[in-house]
Amino acid sequence: MNSTKFAPWADPEAKPLIRFQNVTKRFGTFTAIDNLSLDIYEREFFALLGPSGCGKTTMMRMLGGFENPTEGRIELAGKDISGVPPNKRAVNMMFQSYALFPHLTVWDNIAFGLRRDSKPKPEIEARVAEMLKLTRLEKFAKRKPHQISGGQRQRVALARSLAKAPKLLLLDEPLGALDKKLRQDTQFELMDIQEKTGTTFVIVTHDQEEAMTVASRVAVMDEGRLMQVATPDRIYESPNSIYVADFIGEVNIIEGTATPDGEETYRIDWADGQEPIRATSARSFATGEKCALAIRPEKVTISADRPAEAVNAVQGKVLDIAYLGNISTYHVELPSGTVIKAQTANTRRISRRSFTWDDPVWLSWTVTGGVLLAE
Numbered sequence: 001m002n003s004t005k006f007a008p009w010a011d012p013e014a015k016p017l018i019r020f021q022n023v024t025k026r027f028g029t030f031t032a033i034d035n036l037s038l039d040i041y042e043r044e045f046f047a048l049l050g051p052s053g054c055g056k057t058t059m060m061r062m063l064g065g066f067e068n069p070t071e072g073r074i075e076l077a078g079k080d081i082s083g084v085p086p087n088k089r090a091v092n093m094m095f096q097s098y099a100l101f102p103h104l105t106v107w108d109n110i111a112f113g114l115r116r117d118s119k120p121k122p123e124i125e126a127r128v129a130e131m132l133k134l135t136r137l138e139k140f141a142k143r144k145p146h147q148i149s150g151g152q153r154q155r156v157a158l159a160r161s162l163a164k165a166p167k168l169l170l171l172d173e174p175l176g177a178l179d180k181k182l183r184q185d186t187q188f189e190l191m192d193i194q195e196k197t198g199t200t201f202v203i204v205t206h207d208q209e210e211a212m213t214v215a216s217r218v219a220v221m222d223e224g225r226l227m228q229v230a231t232p233d234r235i236y237e238s239p240n241s242i243y244v245a246d247f248i249g250e251v252n253i254i255e256g257t258a259t260p261d262g263e264e265t266y267r268i269d270w271a272d273g274q275e276p277i278r279a280t281s282a283r284s285f286a287t288g289e290k291c292a293l294a295i296r297p298e299k300v301t302i303s304a305d306r307p308a309e310a311v312n313a314v315q316g317k318v319l320d321i322a323y324l325g326n327i328s329t330y331h332v333e334l335p336s337g338t339v340i341k342a343q344t345a346n347t348r349r350i351s352r353r354s355f356t357w358d359d360p361v362w363l364s365w366t367v368t369g370g371v372l373l374a375e
Contacts (some may be wrong), residue, residue, distance in 0.1 A: 006216060007231075008041035015078070017042040017167065017200050018063065023072035025058055025224075032058040034224040035072070042167075045194050045201045047211035050221035050247075056204045058224075060170050063202065064093045077167065090167040096176050098157035100145040107132070107141040110159045117164070131159040134193060151182045155189070162197060171203040175210060187213045208248050212236065220244050236296075242373055245294035250329070252300070252340050254293040255375070258285035266372060268293060271336040277312045281372035295370030300342035302330055302355065303362050310364035316340070318359045330355065332363055 008014035016039035025033040033055045040046045048056035061067040062074055065086035073080050081089060092113075100109050110131050114124045132138045135155040140148050145156065154174065161169055174190070175183045191214050194201045205211050211218045212232040219229045220243075228235060228244045239245035242253060254277065256270030266285055267276045270293075279293050306313050319339060320331035323346075330342045342363050344354075355361055 006043070008044070009039070009217065014041060016040060016075075017044075017077055018202075019075040020059070021073050021075070023062070023069045023074060025055075025062065025067065026070045032224055033062075033069070036224065036226060037072075038219065038226060038229065040200065040202065042200055043198050044216045045191065045203070045214055047215035047218045048202065048204045048221060049206070049208060049211040049218050051206060053223075054221040055224040056221050057172065060093070060172055060202065060204050063168070064091055064170055065089050091170065092161045092164060092166040092168075093170040093172065094157050094161040094174055096173040098145075098153050098177075100153060100156055100160075102145055105142050105144055106137055106148070106156050109145070109156055110163050112160060113164045127163055131163050134162070134196065135159040135189075150178055151186060154178065154186060158190070158193065162193070162199060165197075166199065168200045168202065171201060173205055174203065175205075175207075183210070184213075190214055212248070220247055238371060239294060239373070242292050242294065242375070245371065245373065250297050250341060250343075252293075252295045252297065252370075254295070254338070254340075254370075256291060256293070258289050258291045258372070259287050260285070265367065266291070268372075271334070271338060274314065274334070274336060277314075278367050279312075279370055279372045280368050283372070283374070285372070285374070290375040292373045292375055293370040294373055295365055297329055297341040297343035298327075299365050299369040300340065301364050302332070302342040302344060303364065304355075304359075306362045307364050310362075311367045312369070313362055313364040314340070315360065315362050318355050318357055318361055321355075321357065330361070332361055 018040040020036055020038040023033055023036050048059060050056050058067060062069055065084060068082050073082060107128055110128045111124050114127060132141055135158055137155055140152060145153055175186055178186060187210060215232060217229060217231055218235050220227045220235065222243055228240045235244060235248055245251050254270050256268040258266045258268055261267040264280050264282060266279055266281060268279060268291060269276050285291055314334055316332040316334040318330055319333040322329040327343050327345055331339050332342060333339050340363055
């Protein structure tokens with residue numbers, strides 16, 4: 001998605017398609033959603049991301065009409081949808097299990113909802129043809145679900161969900177059943193289809209890579225609350241808490257205490273016998289305030305000697321090496337026992353590694369390399 005052109009959330013005039021206003025959902029004494037407010041805009045591909053039990057599926061079920069909020073209101077296109085039954089909403093839901101009818105052909109599965117709405121035959125035929133083309137299933141129209149692959153079944157479920165042109169499509173862990181390679185291909189297909197149809201997609205996933213790939217914006221959730229809602233690059237580069245930094249991708253968290261040291265610059269005392277490290281932050285920290293520096297492994301440089309100009313440099317020894325083809329991740333243990341990960345790109349074929357186990361190495365990073373967070 002080209003976010004330079006598409007950013008309705010940054011436009012104060014834009015009206016959201018979906019609006020959660022102070023929504024709380026309780027099941028008995030358990031609070032699944034805790035006073036949550038969120039706006040989602042038309043044509044967004046919006047991801048609800050979080051661990052099991054964080055409330056993301058409950059939010060989706062409330063949008064679909066399978067649950068009603070205990071408090072607060074949910075609006076779709078400006079209208080309160082509480083109490084509107086699922087089949088009367090301009091919303092469709094695609095389940096993780098796909099829920100295809102095994103005895104119906106691909107064509108009939110896609111036509112099912114249109115027939116139930118008693119649409120005229122020519123209209124059904126035109127719409128099904130359009131959906132088959134969109135999901136590249138024309139060749140499989142006469143087959144039954146058990147005669148096609150998992151990835152194709154996934155596309156049939158998608159075509160059936162989109163056939164009635166819903167304003168909003170809800171996708172519950174839609175790629176969970178696919179293997180990794182197919183899942184990656186399908187992510188791009190989903191983005192392509194979403195772009196072509198202009199339908200607003202809301203996807204529930206616990207797979208951070210998936211959310212970061214497909215979404216225009218991501219809401220990271222924990223225990224029924226929104227921890228951060230932002231574009232994938234902001235979530236990754238500027239997490240607002242240790243929880244978000246730690247949940248998305250690999251990260252080093254260095255805890256210490258901050259001392260102001262020039263404009264928006266801080267000295268962080270973090271381990272006995274280690275020089276303080278320096279970091280910048282637009283958020284102000286008081287002298288002695290507890291803080292944590294979150295720094296991604298790819299921002300940490302590994303070298304045999306201490307780099308002359310390095311602002312932040314620590315020495316340790318290589319404890320572990322993870323070779324992932326295009327990158328290698330070095331786990332380096334410092335004298336204090338802290339382990340810091342550094343990543344290097346493998347641009348050449350490796351005949352021999354620059355560093356191996358137990359080698360003494362230096363790790364360094366710039367003053368702006370990490371994000372300074374409150375404890």
